[in-house]
Amino acid sequence: MPDIRLDGLTRRFGAATAVDDVSMVFAEGTVTCLLGPSGCGKTTLMRMIAGLETPTAGRIRFGDRDVTRLSARQRGVAMVFQYPVMYRTLTVAENIELPLARDRGLSAAERRARVDEVLNVLDLSAQRGLRIGDLDMGARQKVAVGRAIARRCDVVLFDEPTTNVEVHAKLQLIRAFKEFRRRVRQTIVYVTHDQTEAMTLADQIALMQAGVLSQCAAPRVLYDQPDSEFGGWFLGSPGMNFLDPLGEDGGRVRFAGIAGAVAAPSGGTAGLRAGIRPEYVRVFAQAGAGRVAGRVTGDCITIGGQHLLTLSVDGAELKAKVPPDGGMAAGSAAYVECPAERVMLFCDGLRVATPSVDQAGAR
Ligand SMILES: Nc1ncnc2c1ncn2[C@@H]1O[C@H](COP(=O)(O)OP(=O)(O)OP(=O)(O)O)[C@@H](O)[C@H]1O
Ligand SMILES: [Mg+2]
Structure with missing residues (x-):
């Protein structure tokens, strides 16, 4: 054969x-x-x-x-x-x-x-x-x-x-x-x-x-x-979240929705985006270490029985898939955590080396 x-x-x-x-x-x-x-x-x-x-x-x-x-x-x-x-x-x-x-x-x-x-x-x-x-x-x-x-x-x-x-x-x-x-x-x-x-x-x-x-x-x-961002977006339902940089300070980049800062690749922040899949985003009712304050703007039940939340964090939109009993609904205040090991970095649509994310304090 x-x-x-x-x-x-x-x-x-x-x-x-x-x-x-x-x-x-x-x-x-x-x-x-x-x-x-x-x-x-x-x-x-x-x-x-x-x-x-x-x-x-x-x-x-x-x-x-x-x-x-x-x-x-x-x-x-x-x-x-x-x-x-x-x-x-x-x-x-x-x-x-x-x-x-x-x-x-x-x-x-x-x-x-x-x-x-x-x-x-x-x-x-x-x-x-x-x-x-x-x-x-x-x-x-x-x-x-x-x-x-x-x-x-x-x-x-x-x-x-x-x-x-x-x-x-x-x-x-x-x-x-x-x-x-x-x-x-x-x-x-x-x-x-x-x-x-x-x-x-x-x-x-x-x-x-x-x-x-x-x-x-x-x-x-x-x-x-x-x-690539294309692969992150095409696979998954919905696909990966992409987050724009908020700013750079001393070689560290902060992204919307991510508490920690990420080591900037050489070339600065141009074309840079962080990606995380909705099922890896964690959502809490209380503030805490590694969490960013935001708000739930939409919620629905997925075919798999999970709760799909749409959140507004740092002015960006973020989707999160969470268990349905989390008590979160549209209008709730929410604290979002994007675990460092689940965050990917893309530059001009292509993935760059796995980023190292500081687990800085809450925002
Ligand atoms: N015989 C043909 N003459 C001209 N253009 C063609 C011909 N066959 C395919 N194309 C074009 O080539 C591209 C790829 O087509 P193809 O049918 O291979 O895509 P596909 O991935 O199979 O799409 P689909 O999921 O809709 O079946 C399209 O832009 C299509 O219009
Ligand atoms: Mg075809």
Whole structure:
């Protein structure tokens, strides 16, 4: 089974650059999610890996094999599209078996065994005899996934396979997907703009922004150590808070909402911002060491059952996720603590070395 290596991969459409000089590795047998906002180049990048789009520049290798100029068929990858093409008049089982018929190495019994396994994992056994035209979107999408995984290609590409599926079917699909993955090792590239899906499925996430690979890392690393303000903002719900400097004194910078001062990187405070995720901001009713006085300006309950507070501190807006029983509501006075170990520093949108924050007194 090969890994997939991209080297300077670029695709331009006229004056627009859809994918811009992307170099990365999809390790064999792992799941990589391509994540990013609409139009950032996810589909274009994946279509180049599939052989459905010709790169303007750069190379694609599967293991030692340079496949840049090979057709989709020669590359032998399976792909599931957002809007799958299927044979509406054939049954569920026939649709899954059809691509297997091309594989001359498989006996009829082996083909049937593969189909049965896929139907079982996808919880589609009861519908095996139904025609595609009679299924809802969720079931159709499961069949599309089944068709791709039944072939057991070394490389399988998914382009937002759960986008048009309601939430229950989506969860089922993700569960089935993980179960199948446990059974068969394949190198999988999975495009999504849904961060929760990416965090659940991926061994590594490739975060894209405007055609450029912003960061490629394990989900937890991407979340806890974003390389850029974009990564901090895009991941998380809501994303990271960014705080502007209030002023500099003797090489130490003070930020809105942070009690301590931060060692200024060389170059002063220009372009400097501190970042902290809402779940790491602590909110108290009383003043205390390391806390900054502010006010709650808004509150709501999140889907996860936590309380999302909007606070005004030092003239800046700050979001905090706190347990719902903290007694805080819009209008309350509040004292905010941003723990030093959770504060990150960014300069012109890129993270700089972990800052050292003085734990100065309360403000
Ligand atoms: N065939 C094409 N001709 C011209 N421009 C294109 C073509 N395909 C894609 N683009 C442009 O390239 C950019 C990247 O598109 P792409 O479809 O790869 O993004 P995406 O990340 O998959 O977006 P989405 O989340 O909406 O599916 C967009 O600006 C898009 O308009
Ligand atoms: Mg797309």
